[in-house]
Amino acid sequence: MVCTDRSAACLYGFGRPASPADLCPQILAIRPGVAAVCAVHPMPMRGAHLAAGCVQSLSWCPQSLACRARVGVGADPRLGRSAGLWHSRQAHGAFGGGQQFLTIKAIQNKNRHLFHYWSQHGDATQRNATQRNATQRNATQRNAFCNKTIGQLGIALQLLLLGGLAQAQGAAGRPAAQAQELPAIEVVGDDAPQSYVQKQSSAATGLALDLRETPQTVSVITQQRMRDQQTQTVGQALEQVSGLTTSVNDDNRQQIVSRGFEVENFRIDGNLLDSNNTRPNLNLSAMYERIEVTKGATGLLSGTGDPSATVNLVRKRADRRQFTAELDAHAGSWKNLGLAADIASPLNAAGTLRSRLVLAHQRGEGFRDLKKDRLLTVYGTVEADLSAHTRLSLGLSHERKHTDGSFWGSLPFYFSDGTRTNWRRSQTTAARWNRWDLHQSNAFAELEHSLANGWQWQSALNYTRKYEQSNQLWLYGSLDRHTGLGLQGEPYLWKQTPDNIDFNTGLTMPFQSLGFAQQASIRLHYNRFKGGWKGGGEDANLLNPDESSGDVIGNFFTWDHHSPAPIWGELPTGSRFTTTQKSVSFASRLQLAQPLKLILGGRYSHWERDNQQAAWTPQAYVQREKVFVPYLGVVYDLTPNLAAYASYASMFKPQEKKDRHGHYLAPVRGNTVEAGLKGAWLNDRLQGTLALYQTRQDNFAAPDEGHVVPGTTDTASRAVKGAKVRGYELEVNGRPHPRWDVSAGWSQYSAKEPDGSHLNAHQSRKVFKLFAKYDASAQVPGLSLGAGLRWHSRPPIELENPGTGVREAAGQPAYALVDLMARYQVSPRLALQLNVHNALDKSYYQLSQWWTDSMSWGEPRRVQLSLNYLFD
The missing domain is CATH 2.170.130.10 (TonB-dependent receptor, plug domain)
Incomplete structure (x- = not known):
C-alpha cells in the first residue's frame, strides 16, 4: 500500500503505514470529544461479528486524543456484549461542542468489510431519525452524506469514508447493495467539556x-x-x-x-x-x-x-492538532479585573508536535480594608509524538500572588467583659505596610511508551520551587469594649524557599485471565522535599510609644492603620529539614466474575526526615520509618447501572514527639473503611454515589505527665488511640435532562478526638451543596440560567466566655448562601456571563483554626461580569 501523510491508513500509528500484519484497522486521529473511528481492510474473519474478529482493543491514547487499535483475532470482553463494539469510557477533556454520539454500523460484504459512521448532537429521538434516514441511503448517498461537515467529525469522516469506500468498492467492484447490515450500536464519546461528569x-x-x-x-x-x-x-x-x-x-x-x-x-x-x-x-x-x-x-x-x-x-495538555484559542475577561466587585488566554497549536503539519500556552492575570481589592491583590499565572507545555509508540511532554509554569494590606490573624470574638464583638465586615487588623508575596514555579517532563500486548510504560519528573515572604503586624489580646485599648501588636517577618522533587516510573499491564480483561500496574516513587523558614519580630523597631506594653496602636476603634514600618534585624532560622520518601507500589483490577471486581494494591515506603539544628530544633535529629500501606476494594454490579462497593484504605503520618525513654513515637496511622452504592445512568451522563464510612487515627501523641524526654526538660509523650470519624455522603452529578446540568451533594459526619472532644470543631458537620444550570435557548436563543445553594450547619465549637468563665456555643448558626448565574451566547464564538456570589448578601463568620477566640467574616455579595471569545 502506498500511503501519504494525510491518508487514513497513514494516520494509523501517528503516520506509520499499516502493514499486512495489521490485518484490518486504519486509525484516523480525530478531534477530542468523539469515539474512535476505524476503517477496515479485507481480512479473514474468525469471529461472529466484524468488530469481534478485527479489533482486539481500541482505546484513546492518553492525552494525545488520537485513537489506536491493536489487532488480534477473537473478541475482547471489553467490547460490547452483542456485536463486540467497544464502549468509550476513557476520561480526557474534550474540545468543542456538547456531548457527542458516534453511531457505527458494521456492513458485511462477503470478504471485505467497512464501518459506516455518522455523528450528531441532540436527544434520542433525533438520533433514531438520523439512523433510519441513513439506513435508506445507497452507497452513493452515503458518500454524499459523509462529504458534509457533521459537527466536530465532518473532516474526519470525509477523509475516512472516501478512502474506505473507494477501497471497499474498488478492490472487488461489488456494490454496497449486497451488504448485510448488522445491528447499529451506539458508542458514547469521550467526556465533553460542557459536562459536569468525569467518567x-x-x-x-x-x-x-x-x-x-x-x-x-x-x-x-x-x-x-x-x-x-x-x-x-x-x-x-x-x-x-x-x-x-x-x-x-x-x-x-x-x-x-x-x-x-x-x-x-x-x-x-x-x-x-x-x-x-x-x-x-x-x-x-x-x-x-x-x-x-x-x-x-x-x-x-x-x-x-x-x-x-x-x-x-x-x-491542560497540548493535545490539539488544530489551532484554537480562547480569551476570557472579567470585571467585578471591589475593582477586580482579570484576563486569561488559552492558546493551543500544532507546531508541524502532521500534528506530531503540539503546544499550549495559558496566560492569566488578575488584580483588584478585597472586601476588607487595605487589601489589594495581584495574581499572575504563566503556563506552557509542548507535546511530541517521538514515534508511533512514544510521546514526550515538557512544561513550565510560574505563579505569583502579591497582597498589600494583608490580613494576618483574625478579629477578637469577645470583648474583655464577655460581650460579643460586632465588627464591620470590612474591618481589618492590618497595618498599611503589611504585605504577603508568594511565587511558585514548576517544571515537568513526562515520557510514555507503548509496549507489546498493550503494556504502557510511563515516567514523570516534577520540580517545584516556592518563594514566600510575609511582612505582618499581628494584633492580639483582650480588647476593652469602652476604651478600645488592650490589643497588643507583634511585627513579624517570615520567609521560606522550599523546593520539591517528585519522580515516578512504572508499567501499566493489561492482560487476559479468567476469561476477562484485567489490569495491573507497578510503580517506583521518589520524593524529596527541602523546607524550613526564617522569621521573627524580636529585633524589629516599631518606634511605638510604649514598647514594654506592646501597645502599638492605642485605641483600636480610632486607629487609622498607620504604624511605622519596622526596621528588621537579622532573622533567625526557625527550621531546616529535608524529607525523603522512596516507595514501590502496585495496584490491580481483577474481574473475578461477570459482576465482581477486586481492586487490590499496596505501597511500601521508606520515609526519612533529616532535621537540622535551628531555633526551633535545638538538637539535630533524623527520623526514619518503613511502612507497608495496603489497599483493598470490592465492586459488585447489581445491575448494568448500579454497583455496590466496599474498600479499606490506610496511610501513616510520622511524628516528632518522644516518649519517656527518648524514642520517637510510632507514626500516626489512619484508615478508612467505606461502603456504598455507585450508579451511572443515561449513557454515563448522570452519576450518583452513596457512601458510608468510618475513619480512625491511632498513636496520637498525648502528654505523659510526670515524665520528661531524657536529656531535656520537655514533657514526654505517650501514644493513645486516636480520633474516630463516622459519616455518610450523597452526591449526584451530570445531565438528567438534555437541558439541565446538576451537581448536588449532602455530607454529614461526627468527629471525636481521643479525649472525646470534637475534632476541628470550628467546621460544620452537615453541609448541602447544589448547583444547577438550565439551557433556556428554547425560550431565548443562546440563554443559560443557573443557581446554587450552599448550606452549612452550626459548628459544634464551644468557647469559654471571658466575662463569665462558662463555655458556650460559639459557632456561626446555620446559614445558606445563594449563587446565581446567567450566560448569553451572543454568537458561536462570543459569550457573556454574569455571576452573583452570595446573592442575598448573607453575613456569616468563621472561627479561626489556630486562634479559636478569633473570627473573620465571610465574603459579602460579589458580582462578576465575564466575556469569553473563541478563535480557531
Whole structure:
C-alpha cells in the first residue's frame, strides 16, 4: 500500500503505514470529544461479528486524543456484549461542542468489510431519525452524506469514508447493495467539556478506572463547572466540592477539611506536592482542566498524611492538532479585573508536535480594608509524538500572588467583659505596610511508551520551587469594649524557599485471565522535599510609644492603620529539614466474575526526615520509618447501572514527639473503611454515589505527665488511640435532562478526638451543596440560567466566655448562601456571563483554626461580569 501523510491508513500509528500484519484497522486521529473511528481492510474473519474478529482493543491514547487499535483475532470482553463494539469510557477533556454520539454500523460484504459512521448532537429521538434516514441511503448517498461537515467529525469522516469506500468498492467492484447490515450500536464519546461528569479517573488507585468501579468516593470539578461558577482560584473551586468544608485563617491561608481531618495531600497530574508547597488560594484555576478530590485515606498514592482527602490538579495538555484559542475577561466587585488566554497549536503539519500556552492575570481589592491583590499565572507545555509508540511532554509554569494590606490573624470574638464583638465586615487588623508575596514555579517532563500486548510504560519528573515572604503586624489580646485599648501588636517577618522533587516510573499491564480483561500496574516513587523558614519580630523597631506594653496602636476603634514600618534585624532560622520518601507500589483490577471486581494494591515506603539544628530544633535529629500501606476494594454490579462497593484504605503520618525513654513515637496511622452504592445512568451522563464510612487515627501523641524526654526538660509523650470519624455522603452529578446540568451533594459526619472532644470543631458537620444550570435557548436563543445553594450547619465549637468563665456555643448558626448565574451566547464564538456570589448578601463568620477566640467574616455579595471569545 502506498500511503501519504494525510491518508487514513497513514494516520494509523501517528503516520506509520499499516502493514499486512495489521490485518484490518486504519486509525484516523480525530478531534477530542468523539469515539474512535476505524476503517477496515479485507481480512479473514474468525469471529461472529466484524468488530469481534478485527479489533482486539481500541482505546484513546492518553492525552494525545488520537485513537489506536491493536489487532488480534477473537473478541475482547471489553467490547460490547452483542456485536463486540467497544464502549468509550476513557476520561480526557474534550474540545468543542456538547456531548457527542458516534453511531457505527458494521456492513458485511462477503470478504471485505467497512464501518459506516455518522455523528450528531441532540436527544434520542433525533438520533433514531438520523439512523433510519441513513439506513435508506445507497452507497452513493452515503458518500454524499459523509462529504458534509457533521459537527466536530465532518473532516474526519470525509477523509475516512472516501478512502474506505473507494477501497471497499474498488478492490472487488461489488456494490454496497449486497451488504448485510448488522445491528447499529451506539458508542458514547469521550467526556465533553460542557459536562459536569468525569467518567474515569486514576486519582484513587493509579489505575484508569471508571468512577463506578472505583471503590472510593471521587468528586470532580470539571472545567465546565469552573466556568459556570466562575471559580477563579483553586481555593474557590474546592469550596464547591461536596463533602469539603473550608475556613479562612487570614488572607492567604485557607484550611480545607474532609471527613473531619485537614486536607494535606495535593498532587498535580498525579505527582506528589508537599502540603507546605501548596496554597489553594494562590493558584489561579486557568491552567487546570479539572480538579479531582478522592475522599478518605489515599496512602496507596500519597504515602503520608491524614485520612481526609487528596486533591489532584489536572493540567491542560497540548493535545490539539488544530489551532484554537480562547480569551476570557472579567470585571467585578471591589475593582477586580482579570484576563486569561488559552492558546493551543500544532507546531508541524502532521500534528506530531503540539503546544499550549495559558496566560492569566488578575488584580483588584478585597472586601476588607487595605487589601489589594495581584495574581499572575504563566503556563506552557509542548507535546511530541517521538514515534508511533512514544510521546514526550515538557512544561513550565510560574505563579505569583502579591497582597498589600494583608490580613494576618483574625478579629477578637469577645470583648474583655464577655460581650460579643460586632465588627464591620470590612474591618481589618492590618497595618498599611503589611504585605504577603508568594511565587511558585514548576517544571515537568513526562515520557510514555507503548509496549507489546498493550503494556504502557510511563515516567514523570516534577520540580517545584516556592518563594514566600510575609511582612505582618499581628494584633492580639483582650480588647476593652469602652476604651478600645488592650490589643497588643507583634511585627513579624517570615520567609521560606522550599523546593520539591517528585519522580515516578512504572508499567501499566493489561492482560487476559479468567476469561476477562484485567489490569495491573507497578510503580517506583521518589520524593524529596527541602523546607524550613526564617522569621521573627524580636529585633524589629516599631518606634511605638510604649514598647514594654506592646501597645502599638492605642485605641483600636480610632486607629487609622498607620504604624511605622519596622526596621528588621537579622532573622533567625526557625527550621531546616529535608524529607525523603522512596516507595514501590502496585495496584490491580481483577474481574473475578461477570459482576465482581477486586481492586487490590499496596505501597511500601521508606520515609526519612533529616532535621537540622535551628531555633526551633535545638538538637539535630533524623527520623526514619518503613511502612507497608495496603489497599483493598470490592465492586459488585447489581445491575448494568448500579454497583455496590466496599474498600479499606490506610496511610501513616510520622511524628516528632518522644516518649519517656527518648524514642520517637510510632507514626500516626489512619484508615478508612467505606461502603456504598455507585450508579451511572443515561449513557454515563448522570452519576450518583452513596457512601458510608468510618475513619480512625491511632498513636496520637498525648502528654505523659510526670515524665520528661531524657536529656531535656520537655514533657514526654505517650501514644493513645486516636480520633474516630463516622459519616455518610450523597452526591449526584451530570445531565438528567438534555437541558439541565446538576451537581448536588449532602455530607454529614461526627468527629471525636481521643479525649472525646470534637475534632476541628470550628467546621460544620452537615453541609448541602447544589448547583444547577438550565439551557433556556428554547425560550431565548443562546440563554443559560443557573443557581446554587450552599448550606452549612452550626459548628459544634464551644468557647469559654471571658466575662463569665462558662463555655458556650460559639459557632456561626446555620446559614445558606445563594449563587446565581446567567450566560448569553451572543454568537458561536462570543459569550457573556454574569455571576452573583452570595446573592442575598448573607453575613456569616468563621472561627479561626489556630486562634479559636478569633473570627473573620465571610465574603459579602460579589458580582462578576465575564466575556469569553473563541478563535480557531
